[in-house]
Amino acid sequence: MVSAKGSPGVTTSALALASAWPRTALLVEADPFGGDVRAGLAAGQWPPAAGLAEAVADLRSMNLDEALTLRVHQPAQWAPPVLAGLGCVGQAGALPWGRIGAELGRVRGADVIADCGRYLPADGVLALLRECGLVVLVTGSSLRAVRSAARLSPLLGRDLAVQAGHPRLSVLVVAPEDPYPGPEIARACELPLLGELPDDPRAARVWSDGDPHWRRFGRSSLQRAARRVADRIADGVGPGGSLARDADGVGVA
Ligand SMILES: Nc1ncnc2c1ncn2[C@@H]1O[C@H](COP(=O)(O)OP(=O)(O)OP(=O)(O)O)[C@@H](O)[C@H]1O
Numbered sequence: 416m417v418s419a420k421g422s423p424g425v426t427t428s429a430l431a432l433a434s435a436w437p438r439t440a441l442l443v444e445a446d447p448f449g450g451d452v453r454a455g456l457a458a459g460q461w462p463p464a465a466g467l468a469e470a471v472a473d474l475r476s477m478n479l480d481e482a483l484t485l486r487v488h489q490p491a492q493w494a495p496p497v498l499a500g501l502g503c504v505g506q507a508g509a510l511p512w513g514r515i516g517a518e519l520g521r522v523r524g525a526d527v528i529a530d531c532g533r534y535l536p537a538d539g540v541l542a543l544l545r546e547c548g549l550v551v552l553v554t555g556s557s558l559r560a561v562r563s564a565a566r567l568s569p570l571l572g573r574d575l576a577v578q579a580g581h582p583r584l585s586v587l588v589v590a591p592e593d594p595y596p597g598p599e600i601a602r603a604c605e606l607p608l609l610g611e612l613p614d615d616p617r618a619a620r621v622w623s624d625g626d627p628h629w630r631r632f633g634r635s636s637l638q639r640a641a642r643r644v645a646d647r648i649a650d651g652v653g654p655g656g657s658l659a660r661d662a663d664g665v666g667v668a
């Protein structure tokens with residue numbers, strides 16, 4: 416999952432989707448600007464050595480499955496397992512993103528959702544995105560957000576060698592109708608519309624800022640919509656990350 420300039424919501428949406436995933440989903444924070452969950456969802460309570468940088472260092476002496484058993488942390492029973500992101504801006508340039516992506520594609524027993532943050536063609540995360548079965552551009556619905564997303568989508572399509580309209584690259588709209596509706600945004604981006612997540616600040620803050628979880632959190636509008644979107648994606652992406660069906664069969668248009 417990636418975003419354009421001016422479109423917050425990737426981390427929240429990725430966590431909501433991973434928590435609502437019909438199979439086990441591992442959330443990997445692959446944001447080159449640094450991870451959010453240590454300070455956000457976990458409100459500062461995270462095991463110090465549990466993260467992506469440590470897992471990458473482990474790859475010198477073990478395979479990724481072994482590294483993940485050491486470095487993945489599930490902060491609460493209702494939250495997904497997470498490989499927390501980088502602590503320092505600048506670390507991203509040194510990471511072997513392509514290898515990380517390829518290894519994550521071989522993870523056993525879980526689908527992987529990567530929060531890749533804001534997309535910059537020059538940073539190395541493109542190599543990870545190239546390994547993904549599905550790339551999702553996350554955008555808000557303001558004119559500013561939609562304009563940025565519409566500028567970015569052809570660039571992403573080119574960098575990923577995905578033809579316009581192919582479901583491997585799609586758009587997820589956060590807080591639609593403020594003012595633009597999802598289908599109009601998808602048309603502006605020339606991408607299939609994967610789905611929409613509603614404006615639900617209370618539930619969103621559980622993921623983004625570690626606000627208290629409540630008993631009926633799963634029935635919040637954000638979580639209900641996340642389940643619908645997760646089911647749709649999980650249906651189209653087979654274990655291992657490949658699109659299980661072709662452009663006509665994935666059903667995300
Ligand atoms: N569906 C939503 N409804 C309401 N508020 C939301 C929703 N999704 C995200 N937010 C809010 O938007 C803000 C930014 O969210 P988030 O941290 O997920 O964005 P981001 O794109 O990951 O940002 P960054 O570029 O800093 O990594 C947070 O305050 C979060 O609570």
Ligand SMILES: [Mg+2]
Nearest residue numbers: 425426446451
């Ligand atoms: Mg983020």
